[in-house]
Amino acid sequence: MSSFGKRAGKFFSKVARELADKAAPQQHQEQHQGQPHHPQDPQPQGNHGNSFQQPFEAPPLDDHFVEVQPPQQPTNTFTADGTLEALKLPDEHHNSIPDFSRVGYREGHVRIPVVPISVIVEPSNNDTMDDTARIQSAIDQVSAQPLEPTGEDGAAVRGAVLLKAGVYRVAGALIIHASGVVLRGEGQDEAGTIVVATGAIQRDFILVNGMLSSDMGTVEKQQALAKSKEMMPTNGYKSSKKPTTLTMSGVYVPVGETHIPVESIEGFNIGERIVIERPGSNEWINDIGMDSLPPRPDSAASVQWKKETFTFKFERTILGIDDVTSSLIIDIPMVMSLDPKYPPTKVYGLIYKNPMISDVGVENMRLVSECDPVNSEDESHGWYAVVMDNALHGWVADVTTMHFVSGIFASTWSRYITIQDCSVLDPVSKPTEGGRRYQLCLNGQMGLVKRCFTNNARHDFITLARCCGVDGNNDTGPHERWAMGTLYDNITCNTINVRQRLWKGSGQGWSGAYQVVYNCTANSSNSCFQDAPGSTNWIIGFKGGQTEQPEFAAQSTQVRAANATVEPRSLYWAQLIARVGDAQLVENRVGEAGRIYPSP
Incomplete structure (x- = not known):
């Protein structure tokens, strides 16, 4: 990230x-010096399945594993x-x-698409009206349209809901739950589109999430979920019928490496999405001292790290397969070392268990949370302004948020999300307690925050x-x-x-x-x-x-x-x-x- x-x-x-x-x-061009082996950067001469395309000549494979x-x-x-x-x-x-x-979006090298407008919503010009249902209905209308390819790296879109300049009042939450749907305003300044999270309900405001449905944004549902802060259903990977392999015994794979030596390359193909699953282990937790955390100063016990919660799963794409060294060549380097002293790492095909949406965005508007004007620590109002989860290739662009407890969150099951040209301003919450004022937060994989600004944060x-x-x-x-x-x-x-x-x-x-x-x-x-x-x-x-x-x-x-x-x-x-x-x-x-x- x-x-x-x-x-x-x-x-x-x-x-x-x-x-x-x-x-x-x-x-x-290093020379072999001994054990353990350390794969470096040369590209493969051998291939398996489809052809491996490379823009330069590969060096000899004899020196691939070096120290x-x-x-x-x-x-x-x-x-x-x-x-x-x-x-x-x-x-x-x-x-x-x-x-x-x-x-970031589509790996960062293509522009975020300007999706054609499908539905236009006008401001109600009524300070007592709740616009939740009107806006959600427009989102649902676009969600029912067919996907149309845009020609940019496989992207496909349905259309944009345009909120014309003015003030909108939303007592619940807004849900984008289908691929190719964008919620757009006409500017993030005071003369643009201003969407106000009204009422004393503690909830995340705009939820871009393939596992949700429109009714989860209603006021009644949000009241029932009040104080839960976030709606992030647990996701996971579905088991694949394709082969699973393990990393090669005795080989240390360092951070920055793209060659993953495995026991078997059979059944894997170039272009395939895979999961590289490094299992948690008690030995690793002991080595870094996280099984002997001291108690807090108030004598409350610390939660010792357990191997079951420290299994790391990295999503990658196979760019090449090297027959000679039995290696999968991945698109994104490892960001965690794979040490053979710990249990071997599993590699298997990527299949999501739950729905994932793609090419979705929130853009060009101002989001404001109502709060108690005389209580600077009020928390009975909007929590995160935007949360993206169970989403691939999405974006939040040209958005200003004001007075929420926290800002913009690309959550656990977000992938390739870009947050750009956004400002997260003037949060209203308890100023020093945990879980508050997380202004620009990435917790998924391959996320990008670009040209953004925050103030008064606990964590920018x-x-x-x-x-x-x-x-x-x-x-x-x-x-x-x-x-x-x-x-x-x-x-x-x-x-x-x-x-x-x-x-x-x-x-x-x-x-x-x-x-x-x-x-x-x-x-x-x-x-x-x-x-x-x-x-x-x-x-x-x-x-x-x-x-x-x-x-x-x-x-x-x-x-x-x-x-x-x-x-x-x-x-x-x-x-x-x-x-x-x-x-x-x-x-x-x-x-x-x-x-x-x-x-x-």
Whole structure:
């Protein structure tokens, strides 16, 4: 997952020019030195099933599994030559910075579609009228239309519901539950479309979720669900009749790797979506100390980590299959190491158990929650402004939220969601209690936050447990229980932390691992960066002070290029251009220019 700061847009064109000639994928030519084996980056010569398409010549496979001594980079003397190769920065376990470029809507390299308008809704101009049913009826009408392909990477849409400029009052919640449906306004300023969450009901407001139905948004249903905060039904994967394989015995697969050696490649095909399931294990939990969490200061017991809740499931696509090394070549690098000292990892075909919708969006409007004007800690009102769950390839764009308890949430079963050009402002809630003021929150996979702004947050840009801004009163960063593989790129905020949280919450422990903080700025002097045992974080070009007294003792993360700016200015943007291979194409499609919404 990737967070991409609001100020990053100013240097898009500059980076595009600098990297136009540096877009070729890199190759490795290391020599075999011994056990354990460590697969690196070369592409396969062999293939299985369909043909593997590669834009460059593959190096010899004899040297595919290698062990490399990483270069040593002393603190604060790091220099880079502006290339992505110099920024891989392998650690002693050969974990290196992954390629984050395949995140967001349709993997980030195509523009978010401007979906044709199908239904227009006018404001009621009645301060006492509840517009929930009118808007939901329009959404349902579009949901019944046929899907039409748009020509962009397999996208198909039905149509957009346009809420004309004016004020709408919604006492319940709005539900988007079908693929290809967009809810659009006519601007996020005071002269645009303003949708007000009315009444003293604690609920999430706009729910984009393939498992929900229209009636779940009614006032009566929301009252029955009051104080539940979120409607996120448990999802999962359906068992497949296709073969399941295990990772190869004795092979350590590091973070950043795209070659997964397996016991058998039979039954797998190029283009297939798979799940790479790393099982939880008591030994791993013991190694990182999460089975001996101390009690809280109030003597309440911490919840010790259990292996059953720390099975990590990574969704990937097979780009190639190598017969010689019995490896699956995946599109997105691993963001968690696969260590052979722990139980082997399973690989199997991806089939969702519950409905997943795609090509859905909320855009170009202002969402406002009514709240008690004399109680700054009122919580009997809208919780999250927008929640996306059980959704693939969706977006929230050009949306301002005001006075909700929290902001915009791409939840556990969201995939490839883009949140861009949004502002989450002035939350109303208890200011310091947990679970509040999570302004821009990613908890699914392959999510992208791009050019967004928050204020008065507890956590501006945040990930939650096991996850495969300015003027904050807490921090930006992974929040709890081992979030993996997140890039914080050109973020400016109050504090950035990647740290041991131990007994915090109910036993949050290690907040995250394999995190990348790149050219970010913290306005306070209290940031904290710590490495969990056996893992690495990469802190590069960080501007801001670090606390001299971490709350809990742990190994400090090495900070490279402290108080300096590293080139390329944006790691995400550079990786995207390198993958696509055409800087101007990327700039034209997803560059600095904002979206243009046509008149009806």
